[in-house]
Amino acid sequence: MKKVLTLLMAALLIFSLAACTAKDNAGTESNGLSDEKKGDKEKVLNLNNGTEPTSFDPAQGFDAVSWNPLNNLMEGLTRLDDTHEPKAATAEKWDVSEDGKVYTFHIRKDAKWSNGDDVKAQDFVYSWLRLMDPKTASPAAFLANFIEGAESYNAGKGKAEDVKIKAVDDKTFEVTLISPQAYFLSVISNPCFFPINEKVAAENPKWFAEAASFVGNGPFALKSWEHDSNFVMEKNKNYWDNKTVKLDKVHWDIISDTNTEYQMFETNKLDSSSVPPDNAEQLHKEGKVKSSGQAGTYFFRFNVTKEPFTNKDIRKAFAMAVNQQDIVDFVTKNKEKPAYGFVAYGFKDADGNDFRKTSGDLLKTNIEEAKKLLAKGMKDEGYSKLPEVTLHYSTSDTHKAIAEALQDMYKKNLDVDVKLANMESAVFTEEQTALKFQLSRSSFLADYSDPINFLENFTTGLAMNRTGWSNKEYDKLIKDAKNEADEKKRFDLMYKAEKLLMEEAPIFPLYFYNNSYLQSDKVEGIVRHPVGYMELKWADKK
Amino acid sequence: MNSYFVKRLISMLITLWLIITLTFFLMHAIPGSPFTSDKNTNEAVQNNLKSFYHLDEPLYVQYGAYLKSLLTLDLGPSIKQSSFTVNDLIGRGIPVSFELGFWTLLVAVVSGILLGVAAALRHNGIIDYLAMTFAVLGISVPSFVMATLLIQQFAVNWPILPVATWASPKHMILPILALATGPMAIIARLTRSSMIEVLAQDYIRTARAKGLSPVKIVFKHALRNALMPVVTLLGALAASILTGTFVIEKIFAIPGMGKYFVESINQRDYPVIMGTTVFYSVVLIIMLYLVDLAYGIIDPRIKLGKKEG
Numbered sequence: 114m115k116k117v118l119t120l121l122m123a124a125l126l127i128f129s130l131a132a133c134t135a136k137d138n139a140g141t142e143s144n145g146l147s148d149e150k151k152g153d154k155e156k157v158l159n160l161n162n163g164t165e166p167t168s169f170d171p172a173q174g175f176d177a178v179s180w181n182p183l184n185n186l187m188e189g190l191t192r193l194d195d196t197h198e199p200k201a202a203t204a205e206k207w208d209v210s211e212d213g214k215v216y217t218f219h220i221r222k223d224a225k226w227s228n229g230d231d232v233k234a235q236d237f238v239y240s241w242l243r244l245m246d247p248k249t250a251s252p253a254a255f256l257a258n259f260i261e262g263a264e265s266y267n268a269g270k271g272k273a274e275d276v277k278i279k280a281v282d283d284k285t286f287e288v289t290l291i292s293p294q295a296y297f298l299s300v301i302s303n304p305c306f307f308p309i310n311e312k313v314a315a316e317n318p319k320w321f322a323e324a325a326s327f328v329g330n331g332p333f334a335l336k337s338w339e340h341d342s343n344f345v346m347e348k349n350k351n352y353w354d355n356k357t358v359k360l361d362k363v364h365w366d367i368i369s370d371t372n373t374e375y376q377m378f379e380t381n382k383l384d385s386s387s388v389p390p391d392n393a394e395q396l397h398k399e400g401k402v403k404s405s406g407q408a409g410t411y412f413f414r415f416n417v418t419k420e421p422f423t424n425k426d427i428r429k430a431f432a433m434a435v436n437q438q439d440i441v442d443f444v445t446k447n448k449e450k451p452a453y454g455f456v457a458y459g460f461k462d463a464d465g466n467d468f469r470k471t472s473g474d475l476l477k478t479n480i481e482e483a484k485k486l487l488a489k490g491m492k493d494e495g496y497s498k499l500p501e502v503t504l505h506y507s508t509s510d511t512h513k514a515i516a517e518a519l520q521d522m523y524k525k526n527l528d529v530d531v532k533l534a535n536m537e538s539a540v541f542t543e544e545q546t547a548l549k550f551q552l553s554r555s556s557f558l559a560d561y562s563d564p565i566n567f568l569e570n571f572t573t574g575l576a577m578n579r580t581g582w583s584n585k586e587y588d589k590l591i592k593d594a595k596n597e598a599d600e601k602k603r604f605d606l607m608y609k610a611e612k613l614l615m616e617e618a619p620i621f622p623l624y625f626y627n628n629s630y631l632q633s634d635k636v637e638g639i640v641r642h643p644v645g646y647m648e649l650k651w652a653d654k655k
Numbered sequence: 656m657n658s659y660f661v662k663r664l665i666s667m668l669i670t671l672w673l674i675i676t677l678t679f680f681l682m683h684a685i686p687g688s689p690f691t692s693d694k695n696t697n698e699a700v701q702n703n704l705k706s707f708y709h710l711d712e713p714l715y716v717q718y719g720a721y722l723k724s725l726l727t728l729d730l731g732p733s734i735k736q737s738s739f740t741v742n743d744l745i746g747r748g749i750p751v752s753f754e755l756g757f758w759t760l761l762v763a764v765v766s767g768i769l770l771g772v773a774a775a776l777r778h779n780g781i782i783d784y785l786a787m788t789f790a791v792l793g794i795s796v797p798s799f800v801m802a803t804l805l806i807q808q809f810a811v812n813w814p815i816l817p818v819a820t821w822a823s824p825k826h827m828i829l830p831i832l833a834l835a836t837g838p839m840a841i842i843a844r845l846t847r848s849s850m851i852e853v854l855a856q857d858y859i860r861t862a863r864a865k866g867l868s869p870v871k872i873v874f875k876h877a878l879r880n881a882l883m884p885v886v887t888l889l890g891a892l893a894a895s896i897l898t899g900t901f902v903i904e905k906i907f908a909i910p911g912m913g914k915y916f917v918e919s920i921n922q923r924d925y926p927v928i929m930g931t932t933v934f935y936s937v938v939l940i941i942m943l944y945l946v947d948l949a950y951g952i953i954d955p956r957i958k959l960g961k962k963e964g
Binding site: 165167168169170173175247248249250251252254255258264267268269319321322339340341342343366367368369370372373376377379380382537538539540542543544555556557558560575576 | 803821908
């Protein structure tokens with residue numbers, strides 16, 4: 114007995130000593146690095162990525178936690194600048210054919226990979242075909258459907274040879290679109306259109322999984338990556354525009370708890386942080402919260418196949434009885450802009466005007482009108498009493514607070530008792546898609562920078578429609594807009610479409626998302642786009 | 656002993672198989688898929704993803720394939736972290752969780768037992784009351800509240816320790832304390848009550864009468880018997896603490912296993928749900944076996960596998 118105990122204790126001791134020494138080494142290693150560099154006044158930006166990037170494979174990581182970092186490790190043909198416009202990046206210039214369908218990109222002579230290889234047109238062909246390949250199973254593949262042949266190849270019906278992209282020579286890349294799309298240049302700034310070094314990928318198909326094998330062509334190179342813990346980027350000396358890059362390093366922690374993140378920011382371990390919900394009101398009051406627009410809409414869907422929302426007037430009554438301003442002022446309290454149309458702010462039309470401002474307030478709070486519409490709708494349907502209405506939302510504190518505010522508004526403004534029900538997020542989405550709800554919450558975040566990305570969602574049969582609404586006139590407006598080469602006419606079609614959407618009201622908008630954050634005064638030049646990913650190329654730290 | 660071991664091994668394997676089968680079919684019965692999202696994806700993309708991960712095959716085929724790959728200890732690819740396999744995720748998470756868990760257990764067991772013994776020896780005295788008040792607090796205050804309090808006190812108000820992350824021994828102090836408080840309190844209470852019982856028994860009185868030193872009585876004669884309930888508890892406790900805890904690892908940004916247990920279910924990352932469940936079950940089953948072995952060591956009257964005790 115004693116022997117066993119002694120042995121056990123000895124084993125414990127050895128194990129604990131081993132654990133200690135291992136950690137000690139790790140500690141001194143990283144300390145050694147930072148001490149060494151202290152003399153040079155190295156500029157290190159400390160950011161938090163929230164969670165481990167799902168993948169640095171451009172075709173796989175279809176989310177902000179992968180693409181915010183990846184956007185700085187790699188670069189597409191174009192890159193969005195601080196005004197959110199696509200500018201020449203890996204391509205130094207391009208020619209567009211007269212019909213607006215064929216783009217010929219001229220890749221920079223000095224565009225290099227971080228390992229010194231030349232960035233070639235073939236790298237783009239390889240990467241883009243891989244994105245569309247059904248065997249890659251990329252969740253972002255649909256973004257390439259502008260390109261001729263892409264959609265049928267991805268659906269398993271067409272062949273790779275029929276996709277109209279080609280490398281004319283090492284530095285010339287040609288793409289043919291199905292229809293002229295002025296926003297194409299902005300779409301291809303998206304990380305899924307980044308090139309892949311074909312030679313590197315052939316040698317190691319998982320080149321993107323570890324820092325040691327990662328080869329990029331962006332302003333920064335991946336120096337280290339401790340999975341689930343942190344990763345470090347350093348200035349990429351082979352980047353064509355490395356003179357512009359001011360930071361030496363970017364250290365990304367992976368901290369998912371917003372309170373911890375905030376405390377790290379408060380103790381100067383992070384240069385930027387998200388706003389913790391518990392302290393949001395206080396921080397807003399103190400004027401510490403910075404905010405930038407985000408092209409996304411929080412909205413509710415009616416199910417037009419279920420009573421009472423088969424009736425347009427009743428739908429509009431439920432839409433107009435909601436006070437969006439009160440929701441953002443008293444419920445979300447995050448200074449979002451109330452939404453009276455579906456397309457978010459930040460898209461300029463052919464005359465340079467903001468789409469949202471020009472389209473105006475299409476579905477505005479009007480309680481008197483709402484009451485009238487409800488009475489009219491009930492009369493037309495022959496209801497003496499409104500059928501029971503249940504509002505569904507996916508489980509979250511914010512959604513709950515908003516749903517309760519809506520319930521209150523319906524009681525006060527329309528004298529209607531609405532029931533509330535919540536569900537786990539994936540179950541909720543599944544049921545919503547199957548049109549099981551009457552009225553349910555939703556959100557949309559734009560994938561590319563054009564109002565059509567918002568509006569196309571409600572064409573007949575699309576996965577994102579989820580309202581049962583189908584309107585031939587609307588479908589035609591969207592189809593025509595997609596094929597229209599003349600920008601002015603194209604925007605006119607989209608203005609008409611949004612007006613029709615709000616008139617028919619299969620949905621009603623609540624507010625437009627914004628991106629609020631805390632940031633150290635020492636930091637400047639980080640660009641956050643309404644649609645797109647964080648840019649550190651121009652960032653600096655004093 | 657050998658025949659006992661074989662019998663035990665067979666029952667362990669059957670238990671494991673039952674857990675795997677139940678989890679597999681229950682998990683697929685939950686509505687939603689790994690590719691359910693609010694995002695705008697089209698049908699072709701969904702179909703490609705399903706066929707890539709063989710989710711378009713009949714369930715029994717998927718089940719068969721899973722069991723087959725499990726025999727080679729291959730837990731399959733993670734769907735959400737597509738560059739990695741489940742083996743990779745467990746391989747990088749478990750050393751961290753294990754390190755945190757090991758120290759937590761050590762702190763909880765040593766301080767819990769000492770606290771319990773001290774309380775029992777001064778039964779109904781001031782030390783007893785203090786220790787038990789402390790224990791009740793430790794049980795009632797959830798670890799995440801403890802963690803937040805500790806961070807606020809020792810990393811923000813009086814910044815002697817780092818807020819979070821997992822870089823040096825210094826970073827380990829707060830999470831270990833936050834995680835150890837609960838188990839320590841439970842162990843202290845258990846030790847106290849069984850110690851009080853044991854101390855009232857005849858053989859202790861005999862030992863006292865023989866003139867043995869109090870230290871020897873407590874630690875050699877009494878504690879050994881009083882530890883039985885603690886050891887029973889320790890099996891399940893060790894399994895859950897060593898495989899990672901969601902809340903503490905999240906608050907302190909520790910790159911352990913804990914998050915996979917919870918997030919995999921929210922994300923319907925089927926291979927990760929299965930992998931974490933299988934892994935946890937194996938650890939738990941082994942821990943329970945070790946507890947049974949420990950019974951025999953602590954109390955030689957308990958003979959494993961014999962009908963008579």
